[in-house]
Amino acid sequence: MPAMFPDLKDTSVFITGGGSGIGAALTEGFMAQGSKVAFVQRTDAAAFCDQMERKHGSRPFFIPCDITEIPALKRAMDEAAEMNGPITVLVNNAANDQRHDTEKVTEEFWDWCQAVNLKAYFFACQHAIAGMRLAGGGSIVNFSSIAYMMGAAGFPGYAAANSGINGLTRSLAREFGPDGIRVNAIAPGWVLTKRQKDLWATPEKLAAHIERQCLKRELAPADIVDPVLFLASQASAAMTGQSLVVDGGVAVTG
Structure with missing residues (x-):
């Protein structure tokens, strides 16, 4: 069960990629708080919404959307605000960590990688600002990764976007x-x-990674829910411009 943050009840929350992986765990985590959750993703999430409705007695508002189509993303945010009230919590979660070889990257792939992993984040933030300002404030949580901190090889475009998200967040x-x-x-x-x-996650790669962690266990999507709820809620009211690392203690040990 997630920790409870009473101020999140009835809050209008918008999550990108909220129907699978970490995003699905986030959607459920906010629903457990009594938040009004809307989310977008490309693939059909009707079955997931059915599951959430059976479990929580309310249904998240799913809007099919490719976040690289910025006009469509803005329209989805407007629909969510019309349905649930002005968005005061925005979670930019959707990303794609497709592995790629530096020497084989084309301009088209690079542009797509930045469109998914950075550009959509900026324009979602931009579009949320006016409504949050009118509401008297809000909280934006941008998903980055320890990939850029560790100099991880095998996906330089993704790592570059993650670093950009950190700079965008501070700005x-x-x-x-x-x-x-x-x-x-x-x-x-x-x-x-x-x-x-x-x-x-081959057994060999996973074992090597867990060896680098201070905490010797696999990390699951549920491990990310409470930290996001904390950043969204008034429990972190004095925190902004920060990057909260949730990695089992890899970055701290190098």
Whole structure:
């Protein structure tokens, strides 16, 4: 069970990629707080919404959307605000950590990688600002990764975008702090979603990674929920421009 943050009840929350992996855990975590949750993703999430409705007695508002299509992303945010009230919690979670070889990267792949992992984050933040300002404040949580901190090889475009998210977070926190809008980042380590298990997490790689962690166990999507709820809630009211690392203690040990 997640920790409870009473101020999140009835809060209008918008999550990108909120129907699978970490995003699905976040959607459920906010629903357990009594938040009004809307989310977008490309793939159909009707079955997930059915599951949430059976479990929580309310249904998250799912809007099919490719976040690289910025006009569509903005329209989805407007629909969510119309349904649930002005968005006062924005979680930029959707990302794609497709592995790629530096020497084979094309301009098209680079542009797509930045569009998914950085550009959409900026424009979601931009579009949320006006409503948050009118509401008297809000909280934005941007997903980064320890990939850029550790100099991880094998996905330089993704690592570059993660570093950019950190800079974006600090810049927006400074600019919109006077409006009561907080902007923080969360940097997970290797969280074992189904995608990670299917594509990258061989027993050998996983064992080597856990050896680098201070905490000798696999990280699950549920491990990320409480930290995001904390950053979204008034429990972190004096925090902005920060990056919260949730990685089992990899970055701290190098």
